[in-house]
Amino acid sequence: MRKLKVLTLLLMGDRDAVSIHQVHGNILKSIDDVEKSDVVFISGDCGNIEVFPDSCGHRFLCESKRMVTKAHRTLNFFSRCRFEQALGKLISNYDLVITDGLLTSALISKEVTSLAVKCLTVVHGEVLKIKPLVKRRLGYLSSELFFYSCVSGAVETSLNESLDLKNANVEVIFSGLDVKMLADRRLERQASRAIFELSDDDFVVGCLARIEKHKGIKELVVGFRRYLKGNPKAKLLLIGDGNEFDAVRDFCLSEGISGSVLMPGYLENADQYLMALDVFVLLSKAEGLGLSVLEAQLAQLPIILSDIPVFREIQARSDSEFCQVIGSDDELVGSLTLMDKKDKWPVDYDLTWFDVSSMKGAYRKLVSRMMEIEC
DSSP states (O other), X not given: OOOEEEEEEESOOSGGGHHHHHHHHHHHHHOOSEEEEEEEESSOSOOOGGGSOTTOEEEEOOOOHHHHHTTTSHHHHHHXXXXXXXXXXXXXXXXXXXXXXXXXXXXXXXXXXXXXXXXEEEEOSOOOSOOHXXXXXXXXXXXXXXXXXXXXXXXXXXXXXXXXXXXXXXXXXXXXXXXXXXXXXXXXXXXXXXXXXXXXXXXXXEEEOOOOGGGXXXXXXXXHHHHHHHOTTEEEEEEOOOTTHHHHHHHHHHTTOGGGEEEEEOOTTGGGGGGGOSEEEEOOSOOSOOHHHHHHHHTTOOEEEESOHHHHHHHHHHTOTTEEXXXXXXXXXXXXXXXXXXXXXXXXXXXXXXXXXXXXXXXXXXXXXXXXXXX
16 A cells, blocks of 8 residues: 655644644544654744654744745745745655645645645634735645645635635544543642632633634623622633733733733643633634633533634534523623533533544545545
């Protein structure tokens, strides 16, 4: 049987892109008969190399992310052209390239076409705004050399609505989680709370997320402030770092609620602390899937989510009253009040649809079809 040479090319090379890296690590673990497998990070210098197979090589190019994301601007044009040529030489050593999004694939689309190399693009988020480079390279991206896997049905819908990929190969493969690994490292409630100096009587609301505008963290803090007025023992635990970290922290100080809001910043393997929470809340404005939501379901936490397509999809698949989608501050306060009585109810979800073995099986079949080899 033919052995493959596989290159994984990732724009995001920092440790806070752990969810994306985990998906790509699982994809590589699903591919059989690999002669050579390398992971190249375009930007950043400290990607989560531990989530990839031990046999993978790793390389950090330490390029400016802006050079890629703003590639259409004159200032970046010549740098991008030189970079594309360098990537072409790299790609020529492989049979299959796997990328972390449309922009990464657009960047290499000319070289992929010239070399007749197959390219699998994993679309991790809703396609809401099309970068100029992607628009200009649609002809390449629509060819039979390019295949697309979307991490949710909502992502597939947005991709088809936003881009005319014509006869491109597009399918949905849900990002899976390693249930046993997550369960093994998850701390019990008392141990988790001790780390953050939380008492057993505290009603703890929280989430694991980047502190960015699109994650709706400011909106969560505003809603929590309202809830706190009638529930002084409530605490808000926000695990994560990001561009809005200082702004959110300063807002809590100015509103006099900083004593009830804990912001420990980025914590490695943050999912292990989920049992410190009584309810998980994520009010994102856009998401591809939201692996932290699924991690919270595995921890059997009640969940409150913003009203966006992928969260409605998760709610429908969860088949549980404990996964709620809300659209206003009033609904958030009402849901938190209801969830405060959760100890009276069993929390149960349908968890079968995001099993990691199903994900690996789907990618194994997709790659076999792409490369025209037996599964």
